Amino acid sequence: MENSPIKISVHDAVLKIILNRPDKFNSFNREMAMQLQQALDRASGDKSIRAVLITGEGKAFCAGQDLSEAVDPNGPGIKKIVDEHYNPVIKKIRSLEKPVVCAVNGVAAGAGANMALACDVVMAGSSASFIQAFSKIGLIPDSGGTFMLPRLIGWQRASALMMLGDKVSADEALKMGMIYKVAEDANLQENAMAVAVTLSLMATKAIGLTKKLLNESFFNSLEKQLDRERDVQAEAADSFDYNEGVKAFLEKRKPVFKGE
Numbered sequence: 001m002e003n004s005p006i007k008i009s010v011h012d013a014v015l016k017i018i019l020n021r022p023d024k025f026n027s028f029n030r031e032m033a034m035q036l037q038q039a040l041d042r043a044s045g046d047k048s049i050r051a052v053l054i055t056g057e058g059k060a061f062c063a064g065q066d067l068s069e070a071v072d073p074n075g076p077g078i079k080k081i082v083d084e085h086y087n088p089v090i091k092k093i094r095s096l097e098k099p100v101v102c103a104v105n106g107v108a109a110g111a112g113a114n115m116a117l118a119c120d121v122v123m124a125g126s127s128a129s130f131i132q133a134f135s136k137i138g139l140i141p142d143s144g145g146t147f148m149l150p151r152l153i154g155w156q157r158a159s160a161l162m163m164l165g166d167k168v169s170a171d172e173a174l175k176m177g178m179i180y181k182v183a184e185d186a187n188l189q190e191n192a193m194a195v196a197v198t199l200s201l202m203a204t205k206a207i208g209l210t211k212k213l214l215n216e217s218f219f220n221s222l223e224k225q226l227d228r229e230r231d232v233q234a235e236a237a238d239s240f241d242y243n244e245g246v247k248a249f250l251e252k253r254k255p256v257f258k259g260e
Contacts, residue, residue, distance in 0.1 A: 004020060004035065005019070005020050005029070005031050005032035006019065006035035006036055006038075006039055007020045007057065011193060011196075011197070013048060013051060013197075014193065015039070015042065015043045015046075015052050015053070016052075016053045016055070017036065017040075017052065017054045017055075018054075019054070019055070020032075020057045021057075021066075022057045022058025022059070024063070025059070025060035025063035025107065026057065026062045026112070027062065027064060027065060028064065028065050028066060028085060028111060029066045030069065030076060030081075030084075030085060033086070034085075036089055040052070040092040040093065040096060043096060043098060044092070044097075044098075050199075050200040050201075050204045050259045051100075051101065051199045052101065052196070053101045053102075053103060053192055053193060053196040054103070054119060055102070055103035055105055055189065055192065058106070060107045061103075061105050061106050061107060061108040061112055062108055062112025062113075062116075063107060065081065065110060065111055067137075069081075082142050082143075086142055086143040087143075089115060089143070090115065093115070093118045093119060094118060094144075094215055096208075096211075097208030097211060097212060098207070098208055099121065099196070099200075099208075100119040100121075101119065101120065101122075101123065101192055101195050102119035102121070102123070102192075103123050103124075103188050104116050104123070104124040104128045104179070105185070105188055106125065106127065106129075107129050107131065108124075108129070108130050110131070110132070110133045110143075111143040113131060113132060113145070114132075114141065114143035114145035114149070115143055116130075117144075117145070117149060117152060117179075118143070118148060120211060121180050121199070122178075122179040123180055123181045123183060123188065124170040124173060124174075124179050124182050125182070126170055126182055126183065126184050128169075128170040128173075128182075129167050129168060130170075130178065131165060131167050131168070132145060132149070132162045132165055132166075133165055134162070135163055135164070135165045141162050146162070149162070149178075152177055152178050153177055157176060201257065202257060203244075203255075204241075204257065205240070205241045205242075205260055206239070209232050209236050213225070213229065213232055216228055239260060240258055240260040241258065244257060244258070245257070
């Protein structure tokens with residue numbers, strides 16, 4: 001639906017999710033957050049979907065929370081917004097055993113920036129920017145920001161960006177390791193979809209297991225991680241995709257993976 005805060009389309013095996021409140025710079029309200037969660041649940045439960053692409057409609061990717069909802073005395077309130085809107089979205093992105101590509105097509109501020117950084121492959125248009133805007137209004141970074149950002153760019157940079165609220169250009173974000181690639185604005189959607197399609201045709205069973213191990217690596221010792229790699233490698237080796245990949249290699253042909 002054109003007026004829906006989330007637009008969904010399927011391209012080959014890629015579920016494309018578009019944040020669709022362009023007049024509000026795609027800032028989140030409850031309806032949009034809930035529909036995004038539903039879209040991620042669809043991606044999780046549909047075997048025909050093997051990759052996800054998230055982007056924004058219009059000039060912005062996502063300006064974070066719609067503050068008019070946050071300060072509404074009859075609204076959900078900040079605690080409920082974080083607990084029921086943002087935390088589930090981040091958890092669903094990270095637990096989805098399929099690759100999630102994010103195409104940041106403009107400003108990504110606050111929760112919008114941190115949601116983007118929770119995705120597996122982040123691409124940005126050349127005019128895009130990232131802002132940890134929370135300190136500007138007396139809040140702390142949420143949506144996994146205090147977890148993800150220091151692991152991506154280091155403690156000092158993350159601390160400074162969160163406290164000062166500096167705007168980071170796409171090129172600066174690339175240089176500091178915050179994102180994967182920058183594309184010209186006119187080419188961003190095409191390039192991001194090409195990456196998502198490429199991933200969807202790969203051995204997505206193994207990609208999902210890789211994502212699972214990356215999540216666990218945040219907490220494990222090296223010894224524990226080595227043990228987990230051993231166990232999960234055995235699981236991957238028991239998959240259709242592994243057997244197809246080896247067979248295709250020996251037969252000198254392109255493999256046809258199923259994500260199973």
